[in-house]
Amino acid sequence: MTPPSALAQTPPADSIEPRIVVEKLNAYFNDFHAIHDISVKIPDRRVTAVIGPSGCGKSTFLRCLNRMHELVVGARANGKVLVDGVDVYDRGVDPVRLRRHVGMVFQKPNPFPTMTIRENVLAGLTLNGVKVRDSEALVERTLTQVALWDEVKDKLDQSGMSLSGGQQQRLCIARVLAVEPSVILLDEPCSALDPIATARIEELFSELRERYTLVMVTHNMQQAARVSEYTAFFYMGDLIEFDATERIFTNPKETRTEDYVTGRFG
Amino acid sequence: MASEHTSRVYEHELRTVREKVVLMGSLAEEMIQKGILALRTRDTELAQTTRRVDRHINRLECEVDELCLRILAMRQPVASDLRFLTTALKIVTDLERVGDMGVNICERVLELNEEPPLPDAIDVSSLADESLGVLHEALDALVARDVARATALLERDDMIDEHYAKIFQHVLVMMSRDPSAIYRATRIQSIAKYLERIGDHAMNIAETVVFLVKGTDIRHAKRRGDPLMDSTPPPPDRNGPAVPPRK
Numbered sequence: 001m002t003p004p005s006a007l008a009q010t011p012p013a014d015s016i017e018p019r020i021v022v023e024k025l026n027a028y029f030n031d032f033h034a035i036h037d038i039s040v041k042i043p044d045r046r047v048t049a050v051i052g053p054s055g056c057g058k059s060t061f062l063r064c065l066n067r068m069h070e071l072v073v074g075a076r077a078n079g080k081v082l083v084d085g086v087d088v089y090d091r092g093v094d095p096v097r098l099r100r101h102v103g104m105v106f107q108k109p110n111p112f113p114t115m116t117i118r119e120n121v122l123a124g125l126t127l128n129g130v131k132v133r134d135s136e137a138l139v140e141r142t143l144t145q146v147a148l149w150d151e152v153k154d155k156l157d158q159s160g161m162s163l164s165g166g167q168q169q170r171l172c173i174a175r176v177l178a179v180e181p182s183v184i185l186l187d188e189p190c191s192a193l194d195p196i197a198t199a200r201i202e203e204l205f206s207e208l209r210e211r212y213t214l215v216m217v218t219h220n221m222q223q224a225a226r227v228s229e230y231t232a233f234f235y236m237g238d239l240i241e242f243d244a245t246e247r248i249f250t251n252p253k254e255t256r257t258e259d260y261v262t263g264r265f266g
Numbered sequence: 267m268a269s270e271h272t273s274r275v276y277e278h279e280l281r282t283v284r285e286k287v288v289l290m291g292s293l294a295e296e297m298i299q300k301g302i303l304a305l306r307t308r309d310t311e312l313a314q315t316t317r318r319v320d321r322h323i324n325r326l327e328c329e330v331d332e333l334c335l336r337i338l339a340m341r342q343p344v345a346s347d348l349r350f351l352t353t354a355l356k357i358v359t360d361l362e363r364v365g366d367m368g369v370n371i372c373e374r375v376l377e378l379n380e381e382p383p384l385p386d387a388i389d390v391s392s393l394a395d396e397s398l399g400v401l402h403e404a405l406d407a408l409v410a411r412d413v414a415r416a417t418a419l420l421e422r423d424d425m426i427d428e429h430y431a432k433i434f435q436h437v438l439v440m441m442s443r444d445p446s447a448i449y450r451a452t453r454i455q456s457i458a459k460y461l462e463r464i465g466d467h468a469m470n471i472a473e474t475v476v477f478l479v480k481g482t483d484i485r486h487a488k489r490r491g492d493p494l495m496d497s498t499p500p501p502p503d504r505n506g507p508a509v510p511p512r513k
Contacts, residue, residue, distance in 0.1 A: 221344070222342055225344070248345075249344040249345060249348075250344070250345060250348065250349070250481060251345060251346075251349070251480075251481030252345055258345050258346060259269060261344050261345050262271070262343070262344060262345050262346060262347045263271050263272050263273060263276065264269045264270065264271050264272065265272060
């Protein structure tokens with residue numbers, strides 16, 4: 001699969017098999033109704049960007065996809081989130097196992113400070129008591145996937161904190177990949193990185209999209225335009241528009257989307 | 267556009283582009299009006315002063331180009347702003363060409379004014395009215411972002427082409443009857459051709475307005491697949507059409 005290009009036209013989202021189907025999703029923080037009746041189909045093995053002003057519910061939406069929202073005291077959600085046809089809110093679903101299947105990368109790189117680079121890569125497995133048959137091969141494979149292997153292969157026993165911010169973020173992505181997810185959620189993954197580190201991570205996304213479904217919250221609209229094939233625009237807890245990214249940034253259907261992407265929200 | 271940008275500086279930059287494009291349009295229109303007036307009244311001085319307006323139009327074209335490039339580089343505009351800036355770059359090219367046609371009209375007027383008037387005058391006034399009419403309407407549709415007006419305008423191109431063909435026929439007849447009129451008649455024919463071309467530029471602007479507002483590219487829509495249809499049909503000869511009508 002080729003990365004998105006300005007030369008290629010993205011097919012309509014509904015023409016691609018969805019990996020995630022969200023139906024009438026509502027999320028709350030105590031009495032505050034954070035997102036309202038969200039229904040959307042996230043296409044498989046594509047990058048979907050979620051954009052919107054602060055407080056619009058985009059991070060809450062993302063965190064509902066792997067049930068991290070409910071970790072906040074007073075937070076709850078209802079509705080359906082089907083990942084590979086299974087509703088993640090079904091009683092029988094183990095949230096810990098779900099989060100291995102639907103991994104999350106955060107805004108600030110967060111390698112475990114007391115662990116080495118090698119241990120960080122394997123942390124998702126070892127902390128869950130999973131025995132790894134050939135851990136060295138797994139470490140090399142995942143660090144190669146995130147284009148970090150050549151930079152760290154001679155210092156795998158050093159602390160993950162010894163790496164630069166961009167390298168730490170790639171290490172965190174490697175940690176997610178090591179547990180073999182099918183979906184990777186990214187919550188402003190480059191906002192703490194410089195432009196070169198950002199470009200490396202964005203390049204990595206174009207590799208990852210061949211195997212994984214990526215959903216990325218970003219405040220950087222140029223990044224959404226560069227990296228994603230589809231974009232969802234949230235405003236005040238509502239999903240205003242979901243369409244091909246090229247459409248959102250050239251000729252959106254909704255006035256509120258137009259106002260936001262052109263910088264007309266005062 | 268529903269509201270103003272959060273950044274007032276950006277808003278001001280876009281407004282400046284808009285104002286310069288509109289000013290270019292009104293100057294181009296004025297040039298053609300005065301050029302035709304100079305033709306009708308044989309006013310050499312008016313033709314000379316009108317010709318100089320083109321410098322102003324050319325300067326505005328460069329200013330709009332530079333401003334658009336700067337905004338594209340520094341603001342990374344999207345959606346309607348992106349369409350506006352890219353269409354502004356196209357529209358100023360059309361308007362600059364209209365200005366050049368204005369210069370050409372004035373030059374032909376100056377040449378004609380060196381000669382005695384033609385005994386059998388060839389009237390280009392109504393063709394000038396039609397061309398100026400569509401140019402004015404295209405610029406109004408641009409300012410009002412009015413797709414309906416822009417689309418309606420496109421129907422008038424064939425009428426202008428036909429009108430030009432009639433003038434061409436008239437010129438041919440005149441030259442064949444009176445060879446001493448050839449020099450003057452060809453000047454009139456050139457002016458008619460410039461007016462017909464101004465109509466074409468107005469059509470380009472109208473098509474651009476549709477893209478600006480709706481994001482739909484309608485250029486060459488009825489002509490796609492037939493590149494020959496992009497050119498103005500040749501004028502008929504005196505015995506009828508020069509080529510059989512296309513089926």
